[in-house]
Amino acid sequence: MAATTNPFTFRCWPVGDKGPKDMGEFITRINAERGGFRNVVQADLRQEISVEETDVMDVDEASDSEDDDSEALEADKSYSAINAREELLMDLEAAHQSTMLCLDFISLLSSKVPPPPNMQKSAKTWAGDTVSPVVKEIVGISTIGATKLKTSGYNEKREEEDLAVATGWRIGSGINVQTNIDSAAEKLEKELALETKYWDDILAVSDNGWAVGPLPHEPHTLGVRFGFAESAAEFKNSSIAPLRRNDDGSVRLEIGRVGRGFQRVRVTRKENGIIVDQSPLPGKIPDDAPLQERVLEARNTAFHQELWYEINREARTLLSADIYADSSSVTWRLPSGAEIIFTLEDLDEPENTHENVTNAQFSCTAQSILMQFLLFQGHRQNYNRRTTMTQVPNRVALQQPYSILRVLITNAGFFRECQVMSDYLEDLVGTMKRAGISTASLKSLTQPVTPPQLQNGSRRNPKMELNFINYLVGRLESAYELTITPDIKLFPRGRPIVIPFPALLFCVSLTPFSPNSAVENNSLNGTGGNASIVTELFRSGEQSDGPPNPLESLYPPADPARDPYKSAREAIHYIQKATSRALALKLAEETSKQLGKPDIGIAPTARSPASITDGKDIEAQVHISKDAIGRLVLSLDAYYLVGKKPAARSWSWKASGEDANGETIAAVLAKVIQGQVY
Template sequence: MSDSFTLPLRPLVEKADAKDTLPVRIAQINAQRGSFRNVTEQSLQAEIDAQREKGEAPQEQYEAKEPADVDATERLDQLYKRRAEITQFAMQAHMESMFALDFISLLLSKHTPRQTETSMSAFLKQTVPMGSLNTDVIKTPQRSESAKKDIKTVSRGWKLESFNAAANKLLKSASRLEEEVAAETKYWGEVLAVKDKGWKVCRIPREKQVLGVQYGFLEATPAFRDRGLAALRRADDGSLILDKGIVPSKPRAVRVQVKQDDRITGCFKLSQLASVESDSIESRILQARDTLYEEELFYELNREARVMASHGVTTQHNLIQFEISEGQEIMFDLVDLEELSDQPDSETRTQEHDILAEAVAHAMRILLAYAHRQNLRRRTQMPPPLTPKKRPVPEYPLLRPIAAYLQHSSHVRSLESFLNDIYRTLKSAGLESSYTANPFSSVNLSRERKSAPVVERLVEEFLGPLESTFSGTLAAPGSSFSVKIRTHLFPPSLGTDYEFSISLPPSLNVQPPARLGLKEEVETFITHLMILDLSTFIPSMLPKSKTAPKDNTAGEQLEWEVAFPHYGELHASSPSTGRSKKMTLSLSRREMSLRTSWLDEFQEPDEGNQAGKAAGQVLYTWKADDESPDGARAAGKTLADVVAEASRDETQSS
């Protein structure tokens, strides 16, 4: 016997009893009743009555059944069909009897050709010669006792060999069945362990007989949602094999780097995303899920980067980068975790930029999870009306919130640094003025909204327009300014603008600009605003001048008037000599200077006119470094002292 013989262990499936055909019924009647001549209606009725008297047949078996309601046309069709069946059966029986008669006639034609020729059919006479079929009586040879014994021995040997082969097949089938049961037990045990861990186990759509695990995100885009289902196949030993399909076998992640002046100064540590190195099925599922999530993240970053190309975002084959401040860029790329595990850290990296890269990496992953939540919320709500146009799939806000936050933070830090320097300069001149900063005033984490979960409310605070406010007092009483910094996330107003509101004396008649968008413009406007305020404040720093006695050698006090407030220029006239004196105030981020000079009464001052130059000049400069870190002013003249000194009419004493 062949070794590939297999013994089926399943029971045979019996077919359902089919209704006997008409030839079978006729054969049964012939076997039970004999010829149809013996079967009459009277004999059948007598037999039925005899069975009823004996109680062998139930009463309802032979009760007359009412014929079904059938119309005449349908009944006639049924009769024609039955007649055709009986006729066909009779013709078949006649043909079979004719075939048997021809066979017997041809067999007897060898011995009595004349008699048998009359019973042959014409077709048989034309095709088969007479006497071509004959019969012989063969006597079976007698076998000896030894031959019979040998045949019996051989038959017994074959039976024993067949029994041994069947026993071996049964033993092999039993061992194979035992191994199969052990492998199935191990397989289903691991499947149940996967399900107990919280993973969704279901059937593969295209392979109904195969189980799979859903490790992807159902709210992702269709390209990544369909890839999030892996088949749980069984190995020969029963262990679980995760068939991930087209998901890469190596773990991959999106790397975030900070670039400063063409050098990598910060990088997100990808080791935080690497799963625990083990060969368990759960670790493989986690690795497949994380890799699929990172690929979807980089895909969505590329989609959004194409929309933001007009705002400085550039894309290459596997790189996305955009500038967050002057000379500083953020770069994203998709890399293999195994290839970067042994790379040393760069010497140019700084802790500040490492923290920035880590914050950006965590932020974009949180934003992608938030986008999945929004997809789930839209899917559970009432769908919009159907339209012939296909609804576009908008890009997820991943880069825009990050870029807006970093840009807004850069503008806030720049303005805060500028105000800190210029107010230190004012304090070094003895002016009591200050400013208050309220960065990210639009973000209110304590705002209560019951419609959304806490996590979504936290993210939504950073998805709206970001706003910070700065307000400061000026030197003159009642003079102040405030500025609002707004950064928008979505086009066409993507960017940062400044909105000013000022409070100055009505005499100046100054209106703030509607919108400013550059840091240099904002710093220039604030400096100009402070020059205007100081120009109007200097005349009020001294009491009104009084006429001194004739023998007073100290001179009279000059009265200053604002001549050109936008240039910080004040004029004063000596009542005794009629000469004019000019005071010029200049202010910058790091210093403030005050210069006074006498001007000729009849000649305009210029570089070639020596008579028009100042006969006497007072120059004093205050710097931001003159103020100590604790807020105390260093020893030196104040603005009031210099103004008082410049206000003395020294022409009388001379």
């Protein structure tokens, strides 16, 4: 084959020789390709040259075979083009023949039809121009004809009838349109009345302060939110109900699980299995009640359902307080043997046959109202925490149950223990007065209603209002001033704490307590250390300028910050012992002054720490105890010698009127010291 020529008119820039330029480059290339001159052998070079020549010959033969294949391919392409041309020409010829046959048929058919008046040529002349000569000679002109199968019966009478029918249809259509418009107007009027009734109820609900708006999952449906924004997530997200329209235009309140059923939490008190007190239940509202009343009832039901939920949560943490929970009730067993039972009941008819409010402090009605108030106060605290707290609070602290049952336990214990303390102090003062201690007196102390924050005249804010409510709820206290002598006074005080555990703490101070002891640190749902709470609750006032209380050195009370009294009986035990020592000191001083014997004084002995001696062989002991039936008794036990034999005698005084022959304890002690009793 002839050598192929280069079709390009422009050539690349000439490339320089690839051989080494100098001896250094040559040596470097030998070292890189051969690994040094030692590996360059003449036999290897000749073999490489022969291999390169063989590869060139193979490439030439391959190029020749490729040229032969390309020529065969070009021949096949030429043959295919010729066949395609022949097929196209045959198709064109067939189409031409079919067209000519159609033209001959139509021309013969039209030769029988008379031409229109405005045509100059006849049908035969027109057909003769279009029919092929072969068909014209074989068949001839006007040999094919066509006629109508049916003639039209349309005339003027039929036209008038059709016009009358069309006019009737128009009139009927107008009447139908008027009828449809009247029915649509009537339907629109009824729909307007139904919508007016529906929206009147909706506006009445909105005007009462309820949040009305589209549902989150159904934006085209109107709903009302009847729950509380600060309630638990289980109730906050479910306290919304759609407001759908009934067929009569009234609003149908579709309530889900939360708020359904008209329920209330009920408190029942049982003694020996018999109901003695029970919180009342309101009646069920009728189904046709106004919408705002139904929404309010749904809100109240949701509130009590959340209250029941929180009571069950808290009951699981109060097993040590004898509170037990099951699926249908929560039972609180009191120390007296009675039971307080909390249940969630459905509303039917008003029922208050067992309501008993003779003891307002412990009545089931009061406890039910207090529980509702505590839950509402918990909502307020959540709102205050959410709107004022700058840092993210501890999640565990936010998930703690509300202090509802704890407050009930604390209040019940407070009234019970304070009654014990009051009865004892009254009996003690009465007994001392019966024994001739005219300086004995008892005075009940109360805290001011206004909390310390509002006394300073500071600006009020929502947090201060919240603390003020906590102060009013948690300001239960029992404070007394027990005067034995003008120089010896005792100040018992008891206050409940809720957090971290429900308890009632007592403290006995020898100086008056500070009137500004804060209660808000013992928040209903707050946190804090027990030591700081107790220190703040029992903070004493400033020392007076008068003489010190002799009990500071004789028998001091326990430190309230470290070891407060856990019950009224522990505080009573100290008061009883301190009063015995104070009376012994008072009697010793008065008798020593009366008889002119400076040796008379108090000296703790093995028999009693409140012993009065004359420095020789006479000893008198002052005791305060209870007799077999629980009455308080003040006794003076004398120990002396008759000759060389020991002897003893006792005198007692009771608040009920029984005393030592009408004598005072000071007169009896003077006789004992003078030896006039034997």
